[in-house]
Amino acid sequence: MCVKTITSFPESSPAIDGAVSLFNSNNGRLLLIADAKEITARRTATASFLATQLLAFKKWKNEQKENAILTILGCGVQGRAHLDVFTQLFKWNKVKKKKR
Ligand SMILES: NC(=O)C1=CN([C@@H]2O[C@H](COP(=O)(O)OP(=O)(O)OC[C@H]3O[C@@H](n4cnc5c(N)ncnc54)[C@H](OP(=O)(O)O)[C@@H]3O)[C@@H](O)[C@H]2O)C=CC1
Ligand SMILES: O=C(O)C1=NCCCC1
Numbered sequence: 001m002c003v004k005t006i007t008s009f010p011e012s013s014p015a016i017d018g019a020v021s022l023f024n025s026n027n028g029r030l031l032l033i034a035d036a037k038e039i040t041a042r043r044t045a046t047a048s049f050l051a052t053q054l055l056a057f058k059k060w061k062n063e064q065k066e067n068a069i070l071t072i073l074g075c076g077v078q079g080r081a082h083l084d085v086f087t088q089l090f091k092w093n094k095v096k097k098k099k100r
Helices: 036-055 062-066 077-089
Strands: 002-008 016-023 030-035 069-073 094-098
Touching: 002 036, 016 036, 030 036, 036 077, 069 077, 077 094
Parallel strands: 069 094
Antiparallel strands: 002 016, 016 030
């Protein structure tokens, strides 16, 4: 059994904090408490990549793949996690990062 507790304070930096608690589902014992920031960052970026692959990459012709540009808007925790996952799993012609 697993519970994730998240706080979201958009004016704070980073905006998201929290904890993941994992319990043994046979006896209810607490097994671990982990940082939810890291897990949420990796989970969300991986889900974005899978969605992009199913909805876009699979339908692209070779020419579109060769000319693809990745643009990251906002360079916080999610921006960095998305940059990591999207550049590791797909080859881009150009990568742009937009900060304010
Ligand atoms: N769908 C999902 O599962 C999830 C969604 N989220 C959402 O993703 C978003 C980002 O979260 P996270 O990366 O953790 O937050 P962070 O606080 O780590 O990063 C937010 C970034 O946005 C930048 N930013 C804020 N306002 C502007 C602006 N006007 N123009 C350009 N950049 C701006 C900040 O810049 P600066 O450093 O200058 O302040 C900061 O780098 C949030 O809306 C959050 O709710 C998060 C986790 C999971
Ligand atoms: O963990 C999630 O999923 C979140 N979604 C929206 C913003 C906060 C975290």
